[in-house]
Amino acid sequence: MMAAKFVLLGSDALLFALVVVAAASLWWASGQEHLRHAMRRVAASRTGMATATLLAAFLAVAVLDSVHYRPRLEGTQDNYAVEVLSALDALLMPLKTHTEKTYSAPLATHLFAREIQEGEGGWIYPRLKYGGAHLKDDLAGYDGDIAHAVLRGVALGLAVWGAAWFAALPLRRRYRRVAWTAALGALLAVCLLAGPVALLAQGYHVFGTDKVGQDVLYLALKSIRTGVLIGTLTTLIMLPAAVLLGIVAGYVGGWVDDVIQYLYTTLNSIPGVLLIAAAVLMMQVIIDTHPDWFATAAERADARLLALCAILGVTSWTGLCRLLRGETLKLREMEYVQAARAFGVSRLAIMLRHILPNLMHIVLISTVMDFSGLVLAEAVLSYVGIGVDPNTISFGTMINAARLELAREPMVWWSLAAAFSFMFALVLAANLFADVVRDAFDPRAS
């Protein structure tokens, strides 16, 4: 009898596939001399290693959040809860279940809104159910408690970091040219931030709570998966089509080239937002008219997320396709390709063996460059109402829910601040990393 039933959502499967593909292509690239050279340059770059460490931390959260399961209902044989949870939820269970009544400020002990209370004589700010609930009624020792938690958190962070430092020692001896100091420095920053937050979160709401009393830290951590998924899956979905059509158009030429060019010019001329809006509206109608396709709300939201990735892919593959076509046109006239043609190598074999490997750096660069733009686009699209499902936790839905609260007096700022800072950290790291990758892999840059 299993205590839980595992659920593999479509996006989970794709994310895992992506991680496997990324690992496999790293392994493949390390066998190619020119790519290995570029990879060494990325590894030797301080910015590259520091941002890669940060991105790895974000990716770890996203992967943890993609291991989904449905817990067995208490006291039943094989009835499972309708709600789909993830490994991250299991780790953050106290944060998920400790919901207050409504807004509360970061590290607050009292609710943000006043309430009438029977027998207490009018309007008071009631105590929170969970935030600072372990303190006495007069809040004695509040400052001390916080300071204590922060200090213990710093100690914990240092301990974890120290362990990582020792674990990395043999690697550091082996790969001396890698910018380990930058990587470990970034890891230290993450540990020093995460340690205190983790310990404080046990007794308080570190980033406060939102309108329905959910912990903002929990929401922000859950948003990472949505952002990472949209940033990566979109490119993954569009990649095969863009590479195939780009190479075929460039190499075969003639009417095939004309048709493919017509295809991408047409798609490109439709304003992106409008195409996305049209497609997402359509998708929503299909989802609404076929409720029997989806067993749980999570699956329905997941279908919409995948549809959004697919349609974002349709609007963004044209740029890469045009780039690859142009590069193929150049490669086609190279001596080694002409030699291959003279030896009677088939067109398919030339495209696969001689053209494709020499385009891989462009594919890699554009994949990395697109990531940050897509994460930012998600927030805007969700605001317009054509992004992820309103029940999916994402930076966009967080911002959308909180944006009107700035008008309150006093202002509710913490939801927005948390969403924007998490998004900023993710996008900035991705942007800086993309620059390093581009400089390392683009032969013209050096």
Next chain:
Amino acid sequence: MFAYIVRRLLYALPILVGVNLITFALFFVVNTPDDMARMQLGVKRVTPEAIEKWKAERGYDRPLLWNAQAQGAAKATQTIFFQKSVRMFAFDFGRADDGRDIAREIRLRMGPSLAVALPVFVLGLFAAVWFALLLVYFRASYLDTVGVVLCVAMMSISGLFYIIGGQWLVSKVWHLVPISGYAAGLDAAKFVILPVLVSIVGGIGSSARWYRTIFLEEIGKDYVRTARAKGLSERAVLFGHVLKNAMIPILTGVVVVIPTLFMGSLVIESFFGIPGLGNYMIDAINAQDFAVVRAMVFIGSFLYIVGLLLTDISYTLVDPRVRLG
């Protein structure tokens, strides 16, 4: 030149037909008019009569592609495809779900959209070029590095942050301009300043960084060395020679967006309550008014194609070596 423009316009025709077919497929084949009616009227408990009435009111009760019951040419014209898609080529967009004439709405809303988009385009271009030139002037120094990092940081901040932050700081804390709204005529200025400012600040990071690379590419060329050898000051070289030549790729690169300025910006207009086309679009998306979305897709594509044509023409104007034949 004239023959070239005519030929390019003829090339544009199949693209517009393609756009039209895609939208037709999205709006009428993937989703049938019955689905649309059911969604508009509420998914549950809709009588077939109500659906038929809804469709008849909007002209969706015709067959999709071929009307076998009609006579003569009406076999092809009395269809959804002809009535809803083909007529767009004559800029006849029909009516929105609320009964208003879409073409008239578009004419009315173009003004406010332009009032924001045009200053953003001109001033934004000016600010980005100026900032990029400043970075190039201090190239390979700390100021340059700091400036580039600043650009990347500004690119990494969500556009929504600039909007929300700008509204909060300028309107709520400083009380300088109204948070949102619009007025006709010169009164529009006080409503337009903040959205224009926010858009420029939000966009300057990526464009300044891009222009900087263009300037740096230009600065390595031979004529710059000649100018320096003549004894010209660095400022004269930058402004007199580099700026002039670098403006060619910059200007030809931005020409393509000029026609689409009419469309306005979705997010900016909706946050600042400007009654332009972007706002119209958002309202249509939220009300799921497919007639409006379809019309806007068509106009957007049309303007983009015009932009591509203008780009090609601008190449010949700035660079005599390019001949259009």
